C-alpha cells in the first residue's frame with residue numbers, strides 16, 4: 399500500500415503557558431497542505447525500513463529512530479502485526495515547522511490499521527499518535543482544526559481556503575522545536591483565534607501571528623525577508639509555519655515567483 403503523508407501549516411500560533419510537564423500549551427489552526435512524502439508498506443518476511451530522498455537526521459543510528467518504525471512498534475504492542483517492509487521517500491523538509499515526521503508516523507498508523515484489517519477506531523489511532531509527538535494526532539483526520547493543549551487536542555474549524563494558492567519557502571535553516579519553544583515568553587492572545595479566522599483574510603496580517611517569529615526573526619534575518627517578499631509578490635497573508643524555518647504565503651491565484659526564491663526549497667499548489 400502506498401500513501402502520501404502531507405505537511406501542515408500553522409495559521410496563527412500562540413504559546414499560552416508553560417506546563418508543569420515542561421511542554422507548552424498553545425492555540426493554533428493546523429491546516430493540511432499538499433507538500434508530501436511517499437510511504438510504501440508491504441507485508442514482508444521481516445521488518446525492514448529504507449529511506450530515500452532528503453536525508454533524515456538520526457537515520458544513521460539505525461531504523462529504530464524513525465517515526466515510521468516507532469509507529470509500527472507501538473501498534474505491535476497491542477496487535478499481532480505481521481512483519482512489513484517500509485520505504486519512505488522523504489520530500490517534506492525536516493525540522494521545518496511542517497510536521498513531516500509526525501505525518502509519516504500518523505499515516506503509518508492508518509496504513510497498518512487498513513492493511514491488516516485491524517479496524518482501530520479513529521480516537522484510538524489518535525491516542526497512539528499522541529504518544530509519538532504533539533502534532534501527530536492531527537494527521538489522523540488530516541482536516542483543518544483549531545488545536546490547543548500541547549497541540550494534540552483539537553476541534554473542527556469551519557475554515558476552508560480551498561481554491562486559494564499556497565507558496566511554501568524553506569531556506570534550509572534547521573530549527574529544533576525544543577530550542578524554538580525555549581525562546582518564547584508565553585502569553586494569552588488578545589482575541590480568540592477562532593474568531594479572527596472567521597474575519598476576511600485581508601484582516602489577518604494585522605491580527606493573526608505566530609509567537610515564534612518574535613524570537614527567531616532577529617536571529618535569522620532571512621526569515622522576515624522571505625515573508626516580506628511573499629507580501630510583495632501579492633500574498634494576502636504570510637507567516638512562518640510552526641517553529642520554522644518554513645514561511646508560507648496564501649494567494650488568491652497562482653503567483654509568478656520568477657527567480658525570487660532560487661536556491662531555497664519551494665512548493666506551491668492549490669489549498670485543499
Ligand SMILES: C[C@@](CO)(OP(=O)(O)O)[C@H](O)COP(=O)(O)OP(=O)(O)OC[C@H]1O[C@@H](n2ccc(N)nc2=O)[C@H](O)[C@@H]1O
Nearest residue numbers: 421422495496497531532533548549575576579640641642
Ligand atoms: C511547534 C509545532 C507547532 O505546531 O510544530 P512544528 O514546528 O514542530 O512543526 C508543534 O508544537 C511541535 O510539535 P512536535 O514536533 O510534535 O513536538 P514534540 O516532538 O512533541 O516535542 C518536541 C519538543 O518541543 C517542545 N514542545 C513541543 C510541543 C509543545 N506543545 N510544547 C513544547 O514545549 C518540548 O521541548 C518537546 O520536547
Ligand SMILES: Nc1ncnc2c1ncn2[C@@H]1O[C@H](COP(=O)(O)OP(=O)(O)O)[C@@H](O)[C@H]1O
Nearest residue numbers: 455464465492493494495496497498499500502
Ligand atoms: N520519518 C521522519 N521524517 C522526518 N523526521 C523524522 C522522521 N522520523 C524521525 N524524525 C526526527 O524528527 C525530527 C523532527 O521532524 P519534523 O516532523 O520534520 O520536524 P517539525 O516538527 O519541525 O516539522 C527530525 O529532526 C528527525 O530526527
